[in-house]
Each structure stands twice: as C-alpha cells, then as structure tokens.
Amino acid sequence: MTTEYQEAEAHTVPGVRLGLPAHGPGSVASYGRRLAGVVVDIAASYVLAALFAGTPTPGGWSTLAFAVETVVLLSLTGQTLGMAAVRVRVVSLSRGRIHPWWALIRQALLLAMIPALVTDADRRGLHDKATGVVVVNA
Numbered sequence: 001m002t003t004e005y006q007e008a009e010a011h012t013v014p015g016v017r018l019g020l021p022a023h024g025p026g027s028v029a030s031y032g033r034r035l036a037g038v039v040v041d042i043a044a045s046y047v048l049a050a051l052f053a054g055t056p057t058p059g060g061w062s063t064l065a066f067a068v069e070t071v072v073l074l075s076l077t078g079q080t081l082g083m084a085a086v087r088v089r090v091v092s093l094s095r096g097r098i099h100p101w102w103a104l105i106r107q108a109l110l111l112a113m114i115p116a117l118v119t120d121a122d123r124r125g126l127h128d129k130a131t132g133v134v135v136v137n138a
Contacts, residue, residue: 014122018093018134028123029088029135040082045069067107074103079138087138094132102131 015021015028045066049058052065073080075098079089090106092098098106106127109115115126124134 015134015136018122020134020136025137027137029137031123033086033088033137034123034135037080037082037086037088040085041066041069041080042082044081063111067111070107070110071100071103074098074106075100083135083138088135089138090128090133090135092133098131098133102133106131106133 013022018028021027042062046058046062048069049061049065050056052058053061058065070080074090077084077089078091078098083089090098092102109127109130110125112127115130118126120129122134128134
C-alpha cells in the first residue's frame with residue numbers, strides 16, 4: 001500500500017517511477033554530472049586523437065575516438081572515462097548489460113545532439129529512451 005507522499009514523490013523525483021531510488025547510488029544522475037562526464041570524454045578523445053593523428057587539430061578523428069570509446073566502454077563496463085570520473089553510469093532498465101548494438105545506437109543519437117537535449121521528467125534524453133537506458137549515480 002502506498003501513501004500519498006510516496007505517490008507524490010513518484011511524480012516529482014526523477015527515476016522513482018522507474019523503480020530507482022530517490023537519492024544516493026542508483027538514483028538518476030543530475031544534468032551537471034552528466035555534462036561534466038561528456039566534457040571529460042570529449043577532452044580525452046581530442047587528446048587521444050591528437051596523439052594518434054600526429055597533429056594538434058585532429059578534426060574528425062576526435063569524433064571517431066569519442067564514438068569508439070563510448071560504445072566499447074558502455075558495452076563492457078557501463079561507463080565511459082568521463083562517467084567514471086564524475087561517478088555516474090549507464091544502466092539498462094531491463095537490468096541487464098548494455099548490448100553493443102544499443103550502445104552504438106545511443107552514441108549515434110548522442111552525436112546528433114538534439115536527442116540529448118530533449119529530456120523527460122526522469123532526465124532521460126531521447127537517446128536514452130530509444131535504447132532503454134538511464135544514467136544513474138554510481
């Protein structure tokens with residue numbers, strides 16, 4: 001039996017209606033943490049691409065490095081380097097591992113940017129909703 005408070009919380013706290021905790025590990029990550037993680041990933045990809053491309057302006061190579069890093073690490077560990085740095089991770093709502101195919105689709109949508117900017121009450125971007133995942137605090 002649920003109380004009125006629990007029902008109200010389920011409608012106002014991101015992730016509660018998805019069965020996630022309201023606070024602490026496993027709760028939905030804030031926009032700030034998510035953005036910080038992406039910034040770290042972009043910087044790391046740029047440095048990596050510059051080292052391998054042999055030029056200080058690696059251009060499209062950094063985008064490729066970002067995409068490969070994200071797909072591989074999300075599939076294997078559920079978090080990228082930037083996500084690990086800010087202590088968040090991507091989890092499947094089905095509670096299983098993120099399949100590489102879904103990680104690839106999520107990354108393609110993330111690179112399109114618009115899906116990441118359109119979010120719902122649970123702080124899930126269209127790229128998260130399309131792939132059945134949510135970003136949570138680690």
